[in-house]
Amino acid sequence: MIELNDLPLRDELKGVRPYGAPQLDVPVRLNTNENSYPVPDEVVDAIAKAVQGELRELNRYPDRDAVALRADLAGYLGHGLTGANVWAANGSNEILQQLLQVFGGPGRTALGFTPAYSMHPLITTGTGTRWVDGLRAEDFSLSVEHALAQVRKHRPDVVFLCSPNNPTGTAMPMDVIEAVAAEAPGMVIVDEAYAEFARPGTPSALTLLPVYPRLVVTRTMSKAFALAGARLGYLAAAPAVVDAVQLVRLPYHLSALTQAAARAALGCAETLLGTVEAIKAQRDRIVAELGSRGLAVAASDANFVLFGGLADSTAVWRRMLDHGVLIRDVGLPGWLRVTAGTPEETDAFLAALDRSLS
Known part of the structure; x- marks a missing residue:
């Protein structure tokens, strides 16, 4: 069976890994910055x-x-x-x-x-x-x-x-x-x-x-x-x-x-964009909650929050997943990213984070 490295790839593509964020069946998915609200x-x-x-x-x-x-x-x-x-x-x-x-x-x-x-x-x-x-x-x-x-x-x-x-x-x-x-x-x-x-x-x-x-x-x-x-x-x-x-x-x-x-x-732009303010409210809530826990938080103008100050971010990511919450390890040591979703998803994220950090 021929393998990838056996093919005549262009030199600049050798060793390159394709883009990929985990697509896992978990209760709370907050890793790819999707809009959590279904289409009305x-x-x-x-x-x-x-x-x-x-x-x-x-x-x-x-x-x-x-x-x-x-x-x-x-x-x-x-x-x-x-x-x-x-x-x-x-x-x-x-x-x-x-x-x-x-x-x-x-x-x-x-x-x-x-x-x-x-x-x-x-x-x-x-x-x-x-x-x-x-x-x-x-x-x-x-x-x-x-x-x-x-x-x-x-x-x-x-x-x-x-x-x-x-x-x-x-x-x-x-x-x-x-x-x-x-x-x-x-x-x-x-x-x-x-x-x-x-x-x-x-x-x-x-x-x-x-x-x-x-x-x-x-x-x-x-x-x-x-x-x-x-x-x-x-x-x-x-x-x-x-x-x-x-x-x-x-x-x-x-x-x-x-x-x-x-x-x-x-x-239907007005209807579809109706969720934007709700998502921004959850983003700001996440920023405030993470700051109150003593974590470093990057100011966000998006529908996600980058937070750091983690001794082992990969271990925290895995523990979060064990608690049914999928967030994103973006490859920055000590930092993780979470999508802002519904209030219920924010509740689940914060609860899982507290358990993972403890």
């Missing part, structure tokens, strides 16, 4: 009706350019954007991959600042792009001075910025984004997967798009919209960037069913 009945009905309307014509290819969906997404984002500024794909990971296919590749470099979203270096490597880690400070912050020093040193073709950052949850100061966008010789991608959970007054990089034509903001419907299973991500950028991405997108990459489901969900 009225939204289920709207999506079902929209999908039903597409079934008879599944013998035909879908709208290759998803024009109507892109217009709806632009309307949701606002900021004067139109469908020409928006591109959609199967999750924001596919958006990121398409961007790297266009602006990265062999002989090109992508710069990121970890700890951040673990798929950034994986997608970079998968597209044959060289990954450079600019690293963050010990407290996970990223200053203008440090970010600019890394940009000037490496002259990257692509820069990844993550706001709110995953796994820390912290929003990136706008002056950092502006400084990098002004200095970087290539594209700057701001990953805003958790933007809807940001605390009041936290600005979005969408406001900078008219000023910086090489800036791209990526979003998803997986988190705030509770549609992780639908796989719909999108970007906002200058129309020329959208034109560039279409050079590498696969034909008919976004199915008619996905487009119909996403448009129906956008039509």
